[in-house]
Amino acid sequence: RASINRPPTPDVEEDQIQEKQLTLQDSINIKLIESGEKERLKELLRERLIECGWRDEMKALCRAYTKEKGRDNVTVDDLVQLITPKGR
Numbered sequence: 001r002a003s004i005n006r007p008p009t010p011d012v013e014e015d016q017i018q019e020k021q022l023t024l025q026d027s028i029n030i031k032l033i034e035s036g037e038k039e040r041l042k043e044l045l046r047e048r049l050i051e052c053g054w055r056d057e058m059k060a061l062c063r064a065y066t067k068e069k070g071r072d073n074v075t076v077d078d079l080v081q082l083i084t085p086k087g088r
Contacts, residue, residue: 058083058086061082061083061086062079062083065079065082066079
């Protein structure tokens, strides 16, 4: 398939497989939303994060940073940048 004058052409089968995978992912997402399961899972995650203290830990980081910098000198973007690496 490859020639000296042009780059190799990708196989059609690889493209079709990738499209099917995206479609499968979309299909699963749609089913989760329709059944209400996605919302239930999100709520369960929220509860678990609260139970293990993660939410309080993130809140404490934000409060300490705000106290250090001053309330008027802190933006939401600053807080997001601060807690994102630690929150993961």
